[in-house]
Amino acid sequence: MTHDIWIVTCVLLATIIAFVLDRFRLDVVAFVSLLSLLLTGILTPTEATAGFSNSLVLMIAGLFVVGGAILESGVADLAGRWLGRVGGTSTTRLTVTVMLASALLSAFLSSTGTVAVMLPVVLSLCRRAEVAPSKLLIPLAFAASLGGMLTLIGTPPNMVVNQELRDAGLEVFQFFSFAPAGILMLTLGIVFMCTIGTRLLPKQGTGAEDATQFQGFVSRPELIHSYGVGGQIREIRLPHGSTFAGRTLRDLELRTTFHVNVLAVSTPGARGPVVRKCNPDTLLQPGDTLFIKSSNEEATTNLIRQGQMELVASPASLPKEVHLAELIIPPRSEFVGRTVRDIDFFRMYGAMVLALQDRNKPVRTRTSDTPLGPGDTLLVAANASALKRLRKSRNNVLLVSEQEEQRESPLTPAARWVVVILIGMLVAMSTGIVANVTAVLVAAALMVIVGAFRGSNAYQSINWESIVMIASVMPLATALEKTGALDLVVGAIVERPGLTSPRTLLLLLFAVTSLLSQAISNTATSVLIAPLALELSDQLAVSPYPLLMGVALAASTAFSTPVASPINALVTGAGGYRFGDFLKVGVPLQFLILIATLSIVPYLFPFNP
Structure with a gap:
């Protein structure tokens, strides 16, 4: 191997290891890797910055704005609460309903945004139907991943493989090209979760002992009792x-x-x-x-x-103007690792933190001095305006339970326009009237114009960590191709006759992509594997479409660990899950998706070019 190949290989391995360890922000790791390639002369300044002007990155940024408008306007919440009328009380029926709704939303929203919307709704359904949250939250998360297989914009890996085809001058996938395979995978997922999966999921009492926790809309006494703070609240008079x-x-x-x-x-x-x-x-x-x-x-x-002073009552009867709510810390929250005191929570939100629980276990030390972790839950006291601020802060804190009296109409005046713009964007993308990136950017601009949210909130709706990470990882794929490292890997595969069978090649690409997606971002995985799939198809005279479709589907199978994706981590605390729960349910489902991919993808997209 040449000196340049050694450098690129070391940078790639160091990046993957840093992603797996998850001790640093993904965007920081990716950006440092990019700087390493730039400083060592592997990439020119133009090549190193190409990712930040790539149409794929711009389209993903625009989709964050569109998705943020759908969330801010209450359209997504309304769709989620519709489940309350059709979910019933049967565990099987609830599982089917929750998974279908989650998949449908995630076909057009980010999977994290989908789970953020659906989590409070599902917990409320669990309370009403007296079903353990652990029976529905993993199906919710898995369905959000499976829903990404349904459309071009369902998940970034779909757009990554599409961009690879466009850059190669080939015909690209259409908006619903993913749907036939995606529908089959979703059907398999639902059938599996309703039969085998539900038996593998933990029952109430294995992490969800307290039936009053995480229940959407609950009574004030239930919230106070579940955190054990009833005797700590007193009423005194001057x-x-x-x-x-x-x-x-x-x-x-x-x-x-x-x-x-x-x-x-x-x-x-x-x-x-x-x-x-x-x-x-x-x-x-x-x-x-x-x-x-x-x-x-x-x-x-x-x-x-x-x-x-005089003690009037203990426990106190809080006035109706003081509202109680329960929050969960999402995996990528800026509050992770910081204390309530460091954050100055009261100044930021106008809400007082009363208690903290770490994975359903009360924290006995001083709440204000305890570092927050992903999945931790907070009981807060707030007024009506503070609750509104908390509802909008989905990135840092996710409101999952609030007292029954605080129900409010979820729709804003701009909601009708949001639906019209969304439909227009989908029609434009599915018919090819304009380029996909044009349709998305126009829709994003219109969302701001119609007042779905203020312009500043539009910027806040963009996950800049993801944008910088994707833009920084893309040149790494360029470096692999430029230095000949990619050709080296392709040559090693081509020289092995046992790996040159198209179906075996599809199996290999699926396995590698799926395995890497359990540990690092599925977007980063697809950025690295898609060029390999395209190069292999060229060397072996095989159609690139089944191989790239296999990579995209495999990237959405992050089922087997709670850290495989942000949505898995998001439901871990609320469902009281352990690491092994994801392994027991996720690994069999991944094998089912693999078998289905090997069966249906070659039929939908033949190997013969």
């Missing part, structure tokens, strides 16, 4: 003569001095008690009632004694 009267909460420093959090302040009024906005500048007056939370009973006693 009588005339209290030493705390006439002072602000900032002056009193209740949190640092007495380890007490003030949830609300109620002041007597002519028409009844008035609950005031609680912040550091809130001025306490004689006759005020404070609703406080503290796990230290002695500290609360000292507070009452020093402030010459």
